[in-house]
Amino acid sequence: MSEALSIVIQDAQDSMNKAIAHLESELVKIRAGKASPTMLDGIMVDYYGNPTAIGQVGNISAMDVRTLSIQPWEKNMLQPIERAIIAANIGVNPQNDGNIIRIFLPPLTEERRKELVKRSNGEGEHAKIAVRNIRRDSIEQIKKLEKEGLSEDAAKDAETDMQAATDKFIGLIEKHLAIKEKEIMSV
Numbered sequence: 608m609s610e611a612l613s614i615v616i617q618d619a620q621d622s623m624n625k626a627i628a629h630l631e632s633e634l635v636k637i638r639a640g641k642a643s644p645t646m647l648d649g650i651m652v653d654y655y656g657n658p659t660a661i662g663q664v665g666n667i668s669a670m671d672v673r674t675l676s677i678q679p680w681e682k683n684m685l686q687p688i689e690r691a692i693i694a695a696n697i698g699v700n701p702q703n704d705g706n707i708i709r710i711f712l713p714p715l716t717e718e719r720r721k722e723l724v725k726r727s728n729g730e731g732e733h734a735k736i737a738v739r740n741i742r743r744d745s746i747e748q749i750k751k752l753e754k755e756g757l758s759e760d761a762a763k764d765a766e767t768d769m770q771a772a773t774d775k776f777i778g779l780i781e782k783h784l785a786i787k788e789k790e791i792m793s794v
Contacts (some may be wrong), residue, residue, distance in 0.1 A: 611752055612765050619745040619769060623738050623776045630734040630780060634787050637727050642669045647677075652684070652691040661688060664780050675710040682706075715791075722792045731784040735777055742773040 635645045644667040661667065665679035665688060679685055685703050692710065693702045698719075708716040715723070730788045746766055753762040 609752070609757060609761065612708055612749065612757060612761065615748045615752070616765060616768060616772075619741050620772055623668045623772065624736050626737040626741070627776060627779055627783070629737075630730060630783060633730045634727055634783060635789065637723055637791070640755070641672055642675045642710070644669060644675065646697065647675070648691070650691050650695045650697075653687050654684070661691060664688060670709070673712045673714075675712070677701075677708040677710070678706075679708075720791050724788050727787045727791065728784060731780050734780045738773055738776045738780070742769050745769050 613659050647667055650661045652661050652664050654664050664684050665677045667677050670676050688708055689703050690702045690786050698709050749762050751767045
């Protein structure tokens with residue numbers, strides 16, 4: 608196999624690994640009934656005019672299975688943190704006691720659980736599309752290499768390898784989705 612061909616295949620597999628990593632990070636944000644500091648990832652707080660990640664303006668910890676606490680580094684950040692959580696619309700109401708912010712997670716209803724499963728399946732579909740787009744781009748690169756002198760057999764073998772890699776990564780995505788669905792639906 609030529610060096611250019613192995614670079615194309617390696618790049619594709621690296622990109623597919625990134626798509627899986629992105630899916631994992633998105634699935635972590637979908638809460639499954641348990642309080643996790645990572646569910647606040649992606650919420651930005653107005654920190655003196657600059658949007659800043661909530662984890663950088665305070666300490667986030669899980670007090671118990673249904674409660675998160677946020678201890679801001681500065682007391683005057685209580686209001687902006689509270690507003691950012693409300694604006695994020697993650698289905699929780701922060702409670703500010705003047706020192707820390709507590710977030711109590713309500714138990715999930717059956718309807719909300721189904722909605723979360725649907726959302727996680729949507730994230731899975733995005734990941735599958737990304738993997739398929741990576742496969743398509745790689746196969747186009749392989750065809751270009753074939754026009755530049757790569758043997759037809761080597762090109763066909765590379766395309767077969769790309770399809771096998773795609774199938775493997777789609778299977779991984781399915782596995783992640785099954786685990787998340789089980790986690791969401793368990794009471």
